Amino acid sequence: MADYKLDDLAVFVAVGREGNFTRAAAALGISPSAVGQTMRLLEERLGVRLLTRTTRSVTRTEAGEQLFKGLAPLLDSIEEQVDAAIDHSGRPSGTVRITADEFAARYVLWPRLKPLLDQYPDMTIELVTDYGLTDIVAQRMDAGVRLGDTLAADMIAAPIAPPLRLMTVASPEYLARHAMPRVPEDLPRHRCINLRLPTHGALYQWEYAKDGRDIRVRVDGPLIMNSVFQILQGCLDGVGLAQLPEGLVDGHIKQGELVEVLADWCEPFEGYHLYYPSRRQHTAAFRVVLEALRINPLA
Incomplete structure (x- = not known):
């Protein structure tokens, strides 16, 4: 032997x-x-x-x-x-590992997960920031957070956020130097800040919808980043137009630091879901996290 x-x-x-x-x-x-x-x-x-x-x-x-x-x-x-x-001890314990993009981790997950750290001292939460479509089984994650239209068919998905809206914004300084875009087709003539997608290395195409018409626009500009928070800063500094989640920019709009453009082309779409394998036996700690995050009971 x-x-x-x-x-x-x-x-x-x-x-x-x-x-x-x-x-x-x-x-x-x-x-x-x-x-x-x-x-x-x-x-x-x-x-x-x-x-x-x-x-x-x-x-x-x-x-x-x-x-x-x-x-x-x-x-x-x-x-x-x-x-x-x-789990038979009755105390949620152990580590729950979740992958999510930066915006979801900060604005969707953290406000609801933070109270659990004091409530369940034997439990550890690990948040892994990733824009890619992570294979949570292969990476030994307990769950992932992605938009509703990017979920794998063999996963259970629980909605954890309301519909999401991406807004196209620019600083007042930028708009003082450039004409206001009126339709998405105007964007190729503007300086735009691009997002590099990690999954396959391509640049994100800006998406718009109006009256049943969907448009994807390839934009160009002097700056490419792989973080929405970096893109936000570039936009605030007047580098160019950006397409960012509403929750990330609405405060800056109210303060007059950013201006929304193409508002009538930016319709809401299905928001974030927590997805996880259907066949895995889940711990008490994971069930606590699930209950804290989801906004509707699973069917």
């Missing part, structure tokens, strides 16, 4: 998921050198190479792939059973 320990197999699964010793070490809370040593000893004990190492990445060999596919669900199941046993 091969000489191995369950902890060693857990390290292998972490490396297999992350494809990197450093990220696996961070996930496990140990040093990268400990991960490397564990993997070397495990391969020696099993007598088979599980990983192919390069200077930039770590990939699974054919034997490693077979072992990973068999082990990962088993270790996940063990973790779920341990969490379920802990």
Whole structure:
């Protein structure tokens, strides 16, 4: 019988998921050198190479792939059973990991999650900021927050925010130097601040709707950013037009720091949802988070 320990197999699964010793070490809370040593000893004990190492990445060999596919669900199941046993204590505990974009994390999640930290001292909430469509199962997240029209079909989705409206805005200084856009087709002649999407590296196309007509506009300008808060600052500084969530800019509009344009083309659309796997057994901590966030009961 091969000489191995369950902890060693857990390290292998972490490396297999992350494809990197450093990220696996961070996930496990140990040093990268400990991960490397564990993997070397495990391969020696099993007598088979599980990983192919390069200077930039770590990939699974054919034997490693077979072992990973068999082990990962088993270790996940063990973790779920341990969490379920802990749940019998009656106290929500453990870590709930959620991925969301910056705006949702700050304006939708945080106001409702903050009270839970004092109410349930044994519970930890980890918020991971990400604009991409994260595979929450592969990344071992408990849930993700995305707009309603970008959800995977195999996920349960709970609405956690009302309809969202993106507003096109500019500073008074910018509009004093440039003509006011009247229709979306005017935007290519303006200096616009672009958002770089992390999922595939493309630039976000500004979306408009009016009287049943939908338009997507490719805009151009002197500034490209991957954060709505950075874009807001650029817009406040007069760099150009920006398309941003209403909740992020309405205070600046009231204070006269920004002006909305194309208002009649900016219709609300389905807002944020919390999505999570339908087959996973959820902990008491996750159920507490779900109840704090959702605005309507699940059907």
